[in-house]
Amino acid sequence: MANMAQAIRMALHYAEENLGVTDIFGEDVGPPLGGVFTVTQGLKTTWNSPLDERGIIGVAMGIAMAGGRPVAEIQFCDYVYNTIDLLKLAGNTCWSTHGDWNLPMVVKTPVGSGIRGSIYHSHSFDATMTHIPGWKVVIPSNPLDAYGLMISACREQDPVMYLEPKALLRIKGEERIPGEPDDDRLLSKMIDAPLGDRSKWKAQWPELQAYEVPIGKGKIVRPGSQVTVVSYGRTLPLCAKAAETLAAEGIDAEVIDLRSLWPYDWEMIRASVEKTGKVLYVNEDTEVTNFGEHLIRRTVDELFYHLNAAPKLLAGKFLPGIGLADTLEMASVPQLGDILDAIRKLAAEQP
């Protein structure tokens, strides 16, 4: 099966061919590298931009204004923070002009910890981004969703922020992308750029098919009855794994992959919490003014009398950075053990 990097690449190829994507660009996005995570190798509309994130977002807006359909990359979300004003501007352009202009543009950027990225390659961006109105925000946790969300993103008429959990980019999926060949090695031969000289290389694209993951729809990764666990991105597979482990201990957790952060699938969360009465939100952004806190607010706002325990958030510690040493990274953002503990504790709580 394709890994997430390949899945996004295939979706972008599909979008170039079928959805009118005109420019896939950013730092090192074009040849020879095709992206620091190989996500944009072999695509036909890629190009390398100057090292200037403000220019990247600004030019994406301009391309969208003139009828193009850009997918712009910020190499690491850690480097997006000098463009927040432009992201806000992109998000308010339609509203400020009373509907005169809209900006069909996608910005993609790797997020999160898990590759020993130290202070500036470990940031999360979900808290900051969900505070910016006018955008849609998605984050896949497996290759097939990554494929389907990118296709949906490239069909939107408004800005979409596509977050790539970098710890998951190299992980293979369990479901096949529609059109991808059966043989992984064949796939790699077809679409992964070779080592060494690439100047003559061209990707051989499989016959890919449309597949959409609708923006705003979550996914129940594991049904359960006792505790609801809502997560996304890097921590989602850990939550799924924790739920599996805990099933053996007799704890039956329902795990929801939110997939879209804005708009998000409140109906799915609501139905689950009405059933379980207990909910744990898990993400790895720093925990003060965190998007999970929004979800907790909405939970107590609308479901207070369904709750059998206080809703909980497990998130990154409120620290200025994630330290390089393993000891530091492990202590800073949720790991499997932390998730297990949190679910156990919540399951055990007696109202």
Added chain:
Amino acid sequence: MANMAQAIRMALHYAEENLGVTDIFGEDVGPPLGGVFTVTQGLKTTWNSPLDERGIIGVAMGIAMAGGRPVAEIQFCDYVYNTIDLLKLAGNTCWSTHGDWNLPMVVKTPVGSGIRGSIYHSHSFDATMTHIPGWKVVIPSNPLDAYGLMISACREQDPVMYLEPKALLRIKGEERIPGEPDDDRLLSKMIDAPLGDRSKWKAQWPELQAYEVPIGKGKIVRPGSQVTVVSYGRTLPLCAKAAETLAAEGIDAEVIDLRSLWPYDWEMIRASVEKTGKVLYVNEDTEVTNFGEHLIRRTVDELFYHLNAAPKLLAGKFLPGIGLADTLEMASVPQLGDILDAIRKLAAEQP
């Protein structure tokens, strides 16, 4: 009594004279204007910077590194969003260098609605700022606190973000700044720049005295027993007024002025909520991934079994901007009527 603009100005004068403040700078901060809200008129270390917010924050950091003590201004917080990376950098410098460097610097910026500022002179900044570790964040709601918080800010060894609720800058206080003259007109004559040619004008400073509002300490503006209302900035006086009004209806609300957003006075909130069992958080930032949601999370985390009703947040609507027309502004951010309704509803709730 001094208004808030005068109070901050006097605190800055005190800080220039006594706390080693070396540079008060930003766009139009120096002569002839002395700030678009007159806050920096007549001060001796002011100067006008280029129109470049990134330069302003960067240079403040550099000044702090070299042993200066800067107070940098971003003219409106609406224009701070291209500097978030630098604010993050300022906030992580001490941590990243394992304590080698620290940055004693203050950034001040007007925030909030209330002056018909339309899309770009109405922003709040508390949500974004409280998500940035390594800073202290304060926001006064009256002139005396404004004075005391600025003095505390100028004594810190780490970056302090000083938010000025612009709707309150022209409002006079009810308490005297230590040292300010009895006669308001005299004060104005002494420290407000004259109209017309100012090139020969010099401020006549009163004999000001030290007065600190400790960072991290809230204030109970009105004690009460039935509902806790926690607010800050522009909405604080509205909450106080609402509580007063509601007292006549037999609703006894306790109103807390948070004053410091980070660190904040959790002990004060906790004690109050343990007493009332009901809490309403009020601010005017947009309500998704809002700092009030953090406070709600902490409330349910630690005080779940003390609650007689779901804790509530009244905040700005999740909109791309605040529209210029009065009808739009009133509908977008909490007004007195909204606060009255929210308190009434919470007070009436039966567990």
Added chain:
Amino acid sequence: MSRPALVEKPERAPLDRELLVRMHDLMVEARVLEERLIQMYKAGHGFFWIGGPGEEAFNVSLGLLMKKGQGPAFDYLHAHYRQSATLLALGEEPIGALRQMKNTATDPYSGGRNFAGHFSKRSWNIAPASSPIEVQYAVAPGTALVQKRHGGDGITIVTGGDAGTAEGDFASCLVWSSRPANPLPILIIVTNNKWGISTASDGQHGEKHVADRGKAFGMRTKTIDGNDPETAYLELKEAIAYVRKERKPFLLEANVSRLYGHSSASGANFVTDEVDCLKVMEERLEQRGIMTRAQMDAVRTRWTEAIAEMARQAREEPLPAPETIWNHIYSERK
């Protein structure tokens, strides 16, 4: 360091009568419109004024020279908040600006949401003017890039003030427009009025001319007297022709005046110590015998009455309804 007041003297053939009369009419229309907006502000029929009195010679010329239409075959304008004269020269009705001032629901640019002078008109490629200084310079290369690929002779035009060039976005515009991999058809304009709100440019600019910053990038550059209507028109014409044909960037700096101060925040009162391009124009028209004082007065009277009438109309139109805040967060286009 102070700058020479006139950097360039017009030495070309004068413009023909018809064009000058047309320009004069538009300049008067724009001036009267701005003065009406200021009056509305002062009378409490609006919360804030900012606009372009003093820039009419340059801005009218720009509007007359633009290729108007929608899409990459036509010119894009990424303007700042002093560009009313350009809109009028393109054929826009003044009532839109009055409605925006009064923030009525009928405001065609923002539905009562944005400040005066914040135009937006997609059908003519007028990108929305937004309050943050200089961001338009980061966006503009994007439309130019699509135009380059599209072919034809459509160009992108971006304008902003002198103080704002201190923002990194101005540099980004120079960098992105002059990449050897893809030079762009973009006219980068700086209208230099020597002020940023209250801050004089003298202490802030190490550059002799802002336009010099383009030189390192191998760009054509020029600093012109934007207060002279003929110079403005002819220099713009030449610069636009170059960009249209060569598909390469041009950085043009125009020295202009700020005749009513920065905005209503600084009082919006007429200043007497700056060159008034409308006066320059009228003197020339009289000297050359193209129009008489009486004819010119008649033009002003005509516009004053017409625009006063429009202002009365705008004043009676309703504000947007509160619940409309929820409209247009996302596009309704499919």
Added chain:
Amino acid sequence: MSRPALVEKPERAPLDRELLVRMHDLMVEARVLEERLIQMYKAGHGFFWIGGPGEEAFNVSLGLLMKKGQGPAFDYLHAHYRQSATLLALGEEPIGALRQMKNTATDPYSGGRNFAGHFSKRSWNIAPASSPIEVQYAVAPGTALVQKRHGGDGITIVTGGDAGTAEGDFASCLVWSSRPANPLPILIIVTNNKWGISTASDGQHGEKHVADRGKAFGMRTKTIDGNDPETAYLELKEAIAYVRKERKPFLLEANVSRLYGHSSASGANFVTDEVDCLKVMEERLEQRGIMTRAQMDAVRTRWTEAIAEMARQAREEPLPAPETIWNHIYSERK
């Protein structure tokens, strides 16, 4: 557009023997250190490598010419992540870099928190190197401003790469350093290795020389061959002397090599098609009869052994304890 490889030929009096021998020793020390860091990465004793092999001629010269000490009377260095040779030339022990590579608790620059090459040493005015490209250019004018006011001859030095000059912060540095109201004693350096990760500079830079961007600001500028140790030293000496004395900015661009690619992310393998400044140095020393091949080999052996020993030591030191994440969020200074 491609650039001339050598922009400037050294035509001055050669440096004296003693200095050349000292420079050689430091260049070898730095090269051996970087190669050891790469080895550590490849052996799994570190997660990421980035550093400055190929820049030793320039970076050693810079360190030798700096005025070392704490506070505004001394020079500030706002460097990026390829500056190890400068630190060594200032007298820093190599073991610190090894400790940072191994992210041990003893790492003197970040306590095991930051990547290799991210130095910080307040007692010598070494500002923390941070990963975001170019932000140091926005910060550096701040230290220079304090130095200007302080008096004396301390200056601020800021360094960064060629690709990064596309960020607005580079322009901010030029703007803030050259304000007529307060020109600053700052040496603005760009080390041009013609690459930003995988992106060749040819397609991205409309400027013939990055240094030309300073000209509009009335700044002294120069583009030099940073691979030639003598040129580098002498040009730096002149530029530093100018800034020290005149209290004005200077923009210096040094063409340098990137001998092990961008970082470990691109493999960190030796490239054979770029000039190696250490080879240039050694050929010169041999030609002039200052050192023999055998003497130079002995220098390398000495450093190789010393640094290998330090690496062994660093490898055995413990990682920071988990609970230390909470330390230094705020200063403990009072």
